[in-house]
Amino acid sequence: MQYEKIGEHIVTPLKVCQSHAGYYIGRLDEYGGPFSRNSKEYFKNLEEAKSNFLNGNWTPRDTGSIKISLDYNLITEFRNVVNEHEFYIGLLRDSNGKNKWNLVCSCMDWISVVAGSLHKLYDFNSDKFTVTLNLMQYITSVDILSEAITQLYRVIKGNDLHPLKTDKSIFKQENSTDDNYFKHLRAAFGIHPINLTSKDGTNKNNNRYFASWTSNGWFYEGTFSVVLYSNDPYEEDSVLELDLWDINKYALSRYNLLYDLISEVKIIINKHIKKYLEVPIYITGEPIDQLEVLKTENSKRFGNHDGYWWEIDIICKLIKSSSEEIEKLDLQIVNGYRNYLISLIPEIKIKLENLEYNDESLGDSYSFIPNQEYIITLDNNVEKIFIEYAMYYNQF
Structure with a gap:
């Protein structure tokens, strides 16, 4: 039997070998023991292995560095x-x-x-x-x-x-x-x-x-x-x-x-932007009706409970509040604050039409609109909200 030298090892030329897993193309050492498996495949029987070996119908195994690197x-x-x-x-x-x-x-x-x-x-x-x-x-x-x-x-x-x-x-x-x-x-x-x-x-x-x-x-x-x-x-x-x-x-x-997936997300985002940038928001009637339209449009454009959902909801709640709920404040202060909140409606409309949102997208107005966490600390009490924010707004 002919042998070859690979490094310090004396081995056979490539040949059909057998292990518990099946037949494969590989090499044996000088003592007849397994040295390497060179074929990717295992073959079902000896005849199939010999035929594929002689015809070159087998795939060499990768033997380079196996350590992975994910970018x-x-x-x-x-x-x-x-x-x-x-x-x-x-x-x-x-x-x-x-x-x-x-x-x-x-x-x-x-x-x-x-x-x-x-x-x-x-x-x-x-x-x-x-x-x-x-x-x-x-x-x-x-x-x-x-x-x-x-x-x-x-x-x-x-x-x-x-x-x-x-x-x-x-x-x-x-x-x-x-x-x-x-x-x-x-x-x-x-x-x-x-x-x-x-x-x-x-x-x-x-x-x-x-x-x-x-x-x-x-x-x-x-x-x-x-x-x-x-x-x-x-x-x-x-x-x-x-x-x-x-x-x-x-x-x-x-x-x-x-x-x-990155390409797919970009396609989805671009389609959404194109769809809604071409659709103006028409609002008419009373401020409460306008806010209901904006809330619906906000759900379409930003999803429920995102975008300007909270701002629209709290403005609506404060505008609808009755005078009996805020007895401790001067009516002029209350009405001034309400008018300020109503003045934000056109701005919110424009932001929604442009699909524009960030944490300070309404500018200084955020100083005068209670955030969700703070409302919870006030137990959703409308009078407390007005006392806190209407008074604050009145100082400016």
Whole structure:
């Protein structure tokens, strides 16, 4: 038999080899033991392996650096885009009766955690127990990243059909998408290894499978395996392998879907702006009627309870208050303050038409309008509100 020298190792040329996981293209050492697996694929039988080897129908495995690097600037860009316009946040806060903004915030936080620290979890040189736990934490982190991206698609596009939903290019499983096969690896390598319904992620029967602890692979750095035991006394044990290179490619491909989500958010925002900038707000009649129109328009443009919802609501409440509710104040002061509040209506209208909002978008008027937190401290007592703010306004 011919041998070659790779570094300090004496090995065979590439040939068909066999392990518990199946047939593959690789090399043996001078003693006949496994040295490397060079094919990405495993083959079902010897004949298939030989045929693909001779015809060159096999895929070389990646063997470069397996440490992952997720560009943290990408999640920062996404966060900036969704936070740029107050109306987009408001619309998500009350979307068909659901607060989807809270979900978006949670997803952004956890994606930031994974993007910022996944590479720090790479420590697989310890004993087998520590390696098992470290790998479980690593896979769980990637799972959180993937699920967060899926959740963002549900919020932003209305479904979880992201562009890679049916992709099989990473794990190259004929009968399983990358998403489904990753879930199988996640289950076997730590999430619920003692209660598996399948040994390959697809073929389900009445059998149950139980995974061993994780062992470092002997092909390349970053390969791991577990033995799968069956509750069927006549079924032989099998080996399930995991290549960290593939896990990292899976993580990176899902993380990069943020580019698609950023584009989608910008499209939604631009459509919303174009739609409402072209629609003027017509208000006529009494101030109370005008405020009701503005409240409706505010809900369309900024969502319920966002934008100028609070300002419109408190102005309406104060204008409608009766003289009996504010006996302790001079009527001239009360009417002066009411007239001031009414004078803000045209300004709010213009701000709504222009989809313009920020914390001080009504200028100095904010000094004379009680905020929501302060109203709570006054127990929603109209007289107390007038005493506090009408007197304050009267001084200017």
